[in-house]
Amino acid sequence: MLYYIFKYLNEAYSIPGAGVFEYLSFRAALAVITSLIISLLFGNRWISYLNRRQVGETIRNLGLEGQLEKEGTPTMGGLIIIASIIVPTLLFAKLDNIYIIMMLFTTIWLGGIGFMDDYIKVFKKNKEGLKGKYKIAAQVVLGLIIGSVMYFSPQVITREKSELPAEVTINIAEEGPSSSFDIEKKHSTKTTIPFFKNNEFDYAVLLKWLGEGYEKWAFLIFIPIVIFIITGVSNGANLTDGMDGLATGTSAIIGVTLGILAWVSGNIIFADYLNIMYLPNVGELTIFIAAFVGATVGFLWFNTYPAQVFMGDTGSLALGGIIAVFAIIIRKELLIPILCGVFLAESISVILQVSWFKYTKKKYGEGHRIFLMAPLHHHYQKKGYPEPKIVLRFFIVGIALALFTIITLKLR
Numbered sequence: 001m002l003y004y005i006f007k008y009l010n011e012a013y014s015i016p017g018a019g020v021f022e023y024l025s026f027r028a029a030l031a032v033i034t035s036l037i038i039s040l041l042f043g044n045r046w047i048s049y050l051n052r053r054q055v056g057e058t059i060r061n062l063g064l065e066g067q068l069e070k071e072g073t074p075t076m077g078g079l080i081i082i083a084s085i086i087v088p089t090l091l092f093a094k095l096d097n098i099y100i101i102m103m104l105f106t107t108i109w110l111g112g113i114g115f116m117d118d119y120i121k122v123f124k125k126n127k128e129g130l131k132g133k134y135k136i137a138a139q140v141v142l143g144l145i146i147g148s149v150m151y152f153s154p155q156v157i158t159r160e161k162s163e164l165p166a167e168v169t170i171n172i173a174e175e176g177p178s179s180s181f182d183i184e185k186k187h188s189t190k191t192t193i194p195f196f197k198n199n200e201f202d203y204a205v206l207l208k209w210l211g212e213g214y215e216k217w218a219f220l221i222f223i224p225i226v227i228f229i230i231t232g233v234s235n236g237a238n239l240t241d242g243m244d245g246l247a248t249g250t251s252a253i254i255g256v257t258l259g260i261l262a263w264v265s266g267n268i269i270f271a272d273y274l275n276i277m278y279l280p281n282v283g284e285l286t287i288f289i290a291a292f293v294g295a296t297v298g299f300l301w302f303n304t305y306p307a308q309v310f311m312g313d314t315g316s317l318a319l320g321g322i323i324a325v326f327a328i329i330i331r332k333e334l335l336i337p338i339l340c341g342v343f344l345a346e347s348i349s350v351i352l353q354v355s356w357f358k359y360t361k362k363k364y365g366e367g368h369r370i371f372l373m374a375p376l377h378h379h380y381q382k383k384g385y386p387e388p389k390i391v392l393r394f395f396i397v398g399i400a401l402a403l404f405t406i407i408t409l410k411l412r
Helices: 002-013 018-022 024-052 078-092 098-122 132-152 166-172 203-210 219-240 246-265 268-274 282-303 312-329 333-339 341-364 376-382 387-407
Strands: 190-192 200-202
Touching: 002 018, 002 078, 018 024, 024 078, 024 282, 078 098, 078 282, 078 312, 098 132, 098 282, 098 312, 132 219, 132 312, 190 333, 200 203, 203 219, 219 246, 219 312, 219 333, 219 341, 246 268, 246 282, 246 312, 246 333, 246 387, 282 312, 312 333, 333 341, 333 387, 341 376, 341 387, 376 387
Parallel strands: none
Antiparallel strands: 190 200
């Protein structure tokens, strides 16, 4: 919104300083600051309101140290995160950008589903909340929409490496002598794949067995993969939200990494230097992810141990979905197992625990467990580690994974 106002003022009246809104770095900085301010100011008011309404979390006694002390802590704090993302994005981003539209839709869609779940739990006093099948259905619908837009929209384009000689490419490049990308903008199902020499993988290749013209059926494999990624990461973030600050801080670390990847992917000079995919117009997502990081850090102010508020499914479902869709848009979704390693470990621990328990119960008549408790963070809590220590160590692991994710751009 403000971008268009200042652009008009600069073009119509040449007001000094108005042109600074053309710079992504300036608008990203404003988005971070604004989201922090909103989260801190709105957070205090929202927490006070929740306390007055006695909107507290009901805690099941799982025998964990300090667990019952959290009884009555306000929940639905995810609205703080949602508001702190949406408002700065509306203020500072280009709202006609297809990628910004997709991210705003994702935030509102999953935030709304999570809010419904929390509302049923808190106000309707139904501990089960929104049925799991409805949550999955909502995630599948989101994946179907995002996958379809990514595949069919003419605004979703890439610029591939030129096959022409370097001197010819230099002469025809619109962006200057640093560019070695084709002038033609293409619609592609290619994505970044780590550790391989050309660093790119085309989903359409999976349908090569169909014979000539197989490329036109690529959506049959691309869209289901998008659905799977969104569902998996969203639920992974939801499972990670079990300790004060764990999901919030981990998401902030992931957000910073995605911001860097979006910046270099949307900048033709950096993309050329790093020899990665160049995605026109995707750099605008830097504004969104800056607001995302500011929102998560701001919420961490209240959510750090001992938490003044829990995000609830309103926040956790949205955080995971935002991370998944963002990674898909910037064609880095195959880096998610590394970047979101904490989410992955939490999810796998639950899958292994449940599967092994069911298998041993069926075979031996008595169920056995791999972990003392799942998700994984509760396993360490059962072993006697203090909650703040577990959370901080998970942060350290998250930072290490984030750095390794960036390094993979050059490990081929």
